[in-house]
Amino acid sequence: MLEVSGLEKTYPTGDHALRGVSFTVEGRDAVFVIGPSGAGKSTLLRCVNRLVEPDRGVVRLDGLDVTALDTRALRAARRRMGMIFQEFNLVERLTVMENVLSGRLGYVGLWPAWRRRFPPDDVEAAYRTLARVGLEGFENKRADELSGGQRQRVGIARALVQRPQILLVDEPTSSLDPRTSETVMALITGLAAEDGIPALVNIHDVPLARAFARRIIGLAAGRIVFDGPPAMLDEPALEKIYGARLHEANA
């Protein structure tokens, strides 16, 4: 269970990204966060695993106060949260296998990591996860040889091989074409459900969110302005999130 309460963040540039965000993700729900660019979606996600340090507020993962942890304990907590990125963020010059295994880096010593000697269980898990995302046989390809959809599959495998308790997913389809977007989104939600873990998904594509979400959170200017099932996401709600412009664009 992920509990977020009173999260605030102002960047040194003066950009007030989060102005007190609170919500709870329970069970194995996939929660989709929508909102215009600049609404604070990306900051919110990064405050959960403290890639961005929040100014105020508390994040709890299964009761553990993530915001109070020191560096060492924070790293341990990050191992329990798998993250998937908009630009895939694969290490381009490494092989697919090395990218997937980097999800296990927190569990191996520096020397074995350098020699690429991961425990046999980790290697086996990496092979299986690659098969689950549909990339069997791709382990020795270099990441920069892959197509966008294939890269995001590697990104998903890297997150899953961590055996996380939650998936943090940041705009996973923004760099993909519409058809691939749908496949990748189905893969993420499907695998999360199989593993019985919740997911917090940032997305800008409202129809895609409607198609996959059971619950949607609308973020505008650093505040939650909508929280409910897709069925409740009507025109007035959209207008509250995006302002009048989206309304006109859809008309």
Next chain:
Amino acid sequence: MARAWQRPSPWPHPWMGPAAWTLGLAFLAWNVVSLDVDPARVARGLGRLGTVLARAVPPDFSRTGLIASGVIESIEIATLSTVLGVLLGIPVAVLAARNVVALPVYAGGRGVVTLGRTLHELILAIIIVKAVGFGPLAGVLTLTVGAVASFAKLLAEQIETIDRGPIEAIRATGASRGAVLIYGVLPQVLPRIIGLSIYQWDVHLRHSTIIGIVGAGGIGATLYNAFARYDYDFALAILIIIVAIVLVGEGVSAAARAKVQ
């Protein structure tokens, strides 16, 4: 049961990686072994390090006249050789640009450029000092030879990357060869010529600090003499001045190039 994985070797054959490492390490080991170090001399020198440092600090800036004339001479050598090098380098650059001249001419141009860049300035300086005598003139000529070659190389590379489009467009208007040169080639190349010239000046300022060692003028001669006379505090002062001029030169060069582009 659990599958194993090994990172694929970047080499065509797996034995090649270790072989390359072994060869490289053996080469380094040979380098160390054949360095001919005299440990006794090194020990004595390190023992004297304190004395040398004590004599060098504080640096002695009192001989301002000597320092100033050396610095001015260095700047003059750098500036004159840059102007000469650029003027002579432009035609050479054209001859060494593949997209402008025929292959045999290009080969000749490249040859001149390559040879001129291969010999170290100091070796050139020795020959030129023999020819025109000691003094800054030898320095100017030395750096000019180097400048012609390296400037021509850089400029030729720039000419090779110019955009053919505008040239075609101007040729299509029925313009003469000269007009094509003035309107199609020059506007593209001129800013680069200025940028490269400033960069050359900056490089020459650095070089002008060493050619004095063989008598070709500049602050290097003053420095060499200071070392030879064990005037370590004066030498340190000159070193600080050299670092300062090079820094200022780099700053001026960067600012000027930013303004041109």
Next chain:
Amino acid sequence: MGDTAVGARVWRRYSPAQTAARWSAELALAVVTALMLWHVGVRWEYLADAPAQVGDLLGRMLPPEWAFAGSLLHPLAQTINIATLGTAGAIVLSLPIAFFAALNTTPGRVAYALARVVIVVSRSVDTLIWALVFIIVVGPGSLAGTLAVAMRSIGFLAKLFAEGIEEIDRGQVEAVTATGASRLATLLYGIVPQVKPVFLGVSIYRWDINIRESTVLGLVGAGGIGFTLNDAILGLEWARVGLIILVVLAVVLLSEAVSALARRRVT
């Protein structure tokens, strides 16, 4: 509008003020050049004599004294030793400096400033001047040369390495951090693969520059083939000088070719 002769508009690329500025800049450069020429004191009779002198010198250098080639093997090997060891030492020393001098990996302002100072001092002083300094400390010979080459190369390498580090993609590093990997593991998996090709290419390039630098170190007593060159010049053995220059040319060209080939392989 009716009177076309008067009303025809004039077009100029530059305004009169701009034209004046351009002309005065060019004029200033010409004046400065002329002043400097005058101040340097060109003795035209020497200059006029120069072609004859060079011709005379070439006449003495050619044909080169081929028989002397055998005695060049050792100094030549030494030259390569100096360049290679100096480069290798500089690579090791410049790695930490580069991480301090890159804005995105520096541990703090003090470390950044210190690293930048080291880079500036190392780069501003020529290898030959470093050689003069090290001769005082460790005496004449190839050790002084090696140290000088290393000292000059540290700044060059650290500066270009730091630029390579600053150009890395933050996202790839962020992703490895997000898996809960330690700082060093993140370095190994997120940063090293990205900077490796730049580091290799720059190192090889510096090695090839250092071969050229090492050919003259002997002129100030810091070992290598320059030492033999100096002896030959002092002894007025011009045919030997000719041979040495030819050998130096060949070695520098060869190392340049090797370097170009190796750099193409790593990037």
